[in-house]
Amino acid sequence: MPTPSLAALPIRRLTLRDLTACADLSEDRGWPREEHKWSFLLTAGKGFGIDDPQGGLVAACVVTEYGIWGRPDLGAIGMVLVAERHARQGVGRRLMRHVVSSMEPTPLTLHATPYGRPLYEELGFKVTGRAEMLSGRFTPGGPESGVLTRAATAEDLPSILRLDEEVFGTDRTPLITRLPAFADQLRVAEEDGRIIGYTAAWPNMDTHVVGPLIARDTETAKALIASLAAGTDRPLRTDIDVRHEELLAWAKARGLASVAFNSVMTYGIPDLPGDWTRRFAPLTVAAG
Numbered sequence: 001m002p003t004p005s006l007a008a009l010p011i012r013r014l015t016l017r018d019l020t021a022c023a024d025l026s027e028d029r030g031w032p033r034e035e036h037k038w039s040f041l042l043t044a045g046k047g048f049g050i051d052d053p054q055g056g057l058v059a060a061c062v063v064t065e066y067g068i069w070g071r072p073d074l075g076a077i078g079m080v081l082v083a084e085r086h087a088r089q090g091v092g093r094r095l096m097r098h099v100v101s102s103m104e105p106t107p108l109t110l111h112a113t114p115y116g117r118p119l120y121e122e123l124g125f126k127v128t129g130r131a132e133m134l135s136g137r138f139t140p141g142g143p144e145s146g147v148l149t150r151a152a153t154a155e156d157l158p159s160i161l162r163l164d165e166e167v168f169g170t171d172r173t174p175l176i177t178r179l180p181a182f183a184d185q186l187r188v189a190e191e192d193g194r195i196i197g198y199t200a201a202w203p204n205m206d207t208h209v210v211g212p213l214i215a216r217d218t219e220t221a222k223a224l225i226a227s228l229a230a231g232t233d234r235p236l237r238t239d240i241d242v243r244h245e246e247l248l249a250w251a252k253a254r255g256l257a258s259v260a261f262n263s264v265m266t267y268g269i270p271d272l273p274g275d276w277t278r279r280f281a282p283l284t285v286a287a288g
Helices: 016-028 035-044 091-103 117-122 154-168 218-229 245-253
Strands: 011-014 046-051 057-068 071-082 108-112 126-136 148-151 185-191 194-204 207-215 236-241 257-267 279-281
Touching: 011 091, 016 035, 016 046, 016 057, 016 071, 035 057, 035 071, 035 194, 046 091, 057 091, 071 091, 091 117, 108 117, 117 126, 117 257, 126 245, 148 218, 154 185, 154 194, 154 207, 185 218, 194 218, 207 218, 218 236, 218 245, 236 245, 236 257
Parallel strands: 071 108, 207 236
Antiparallel strands: 011 046, 046 057, 057 071, 108 257, 126 236, 126 257, 148 185, 185 194, 194 207, 207 279, 236 279
16 A cells, blocks of 8 residues: 555644653653643644654644633644654645634634744734743842742632633633642732732653743742742743743843743734733733
8 A cells, every 4th residue: 555645634633642652752852741731731732633644643732722622712732743764844834824724703812932933924924922941950049029829729710710700811710720639839929918929830750841921020930930949850941921021130140041942923813912020921822
């Protein structure tokens, strides 16, 4: 039997049964396997992929939808990967065209590496911002913060969801309600009995990723990061909106080093909804 051409291979929905194949694809491209993150995204979002007749996946990506069930008002695209042996043959373009078409008329967003950005621009995505990835061992120090932080409880979830929707600009209930099981730490900042920020630290290979990070101001964001760092012996990793210059400078002074920059891009909307001044870091760049 002749091997079908890449253009003839069908695009299908991925499920948790494809977890190992997705992790293998990550490894094939030199990324960490990130099985914990893949499992989260395949459960909370929609996976799309192309099977390789020789085994494994030719390509994959995940879309996470936000807003009303069945009528999302924003979709985040992430984990766009093409196997090395099939790279530069138009597979990624075909998969992305399929995803964009299947999501119409929902506005879309994604974090693009410098390598992927030209393809997304070709498809109509516009750069609306940038995020800086930081990683390293956090070193405590500096003046004592007056912001009170504590571990979140089940009773905090309604308040966290209200704050998240207000700041993010759309309802993320299916994602945020998975945080207690997904993250190793979930913490809130509080003032006069009112939650003014929250964050989580979730395990990814040998690091703890800080995200989401939503806070009333920079001092609150600092206190939340410091409280997470106190609860782990792993290096921290996070992706901070470059407009938060004070937080970036503080994090670098505390031992986190710059790793890379990604472009924040949108399709169908001029900018992301919500309040960027209180949105410091995403849960993961793959889900916005």
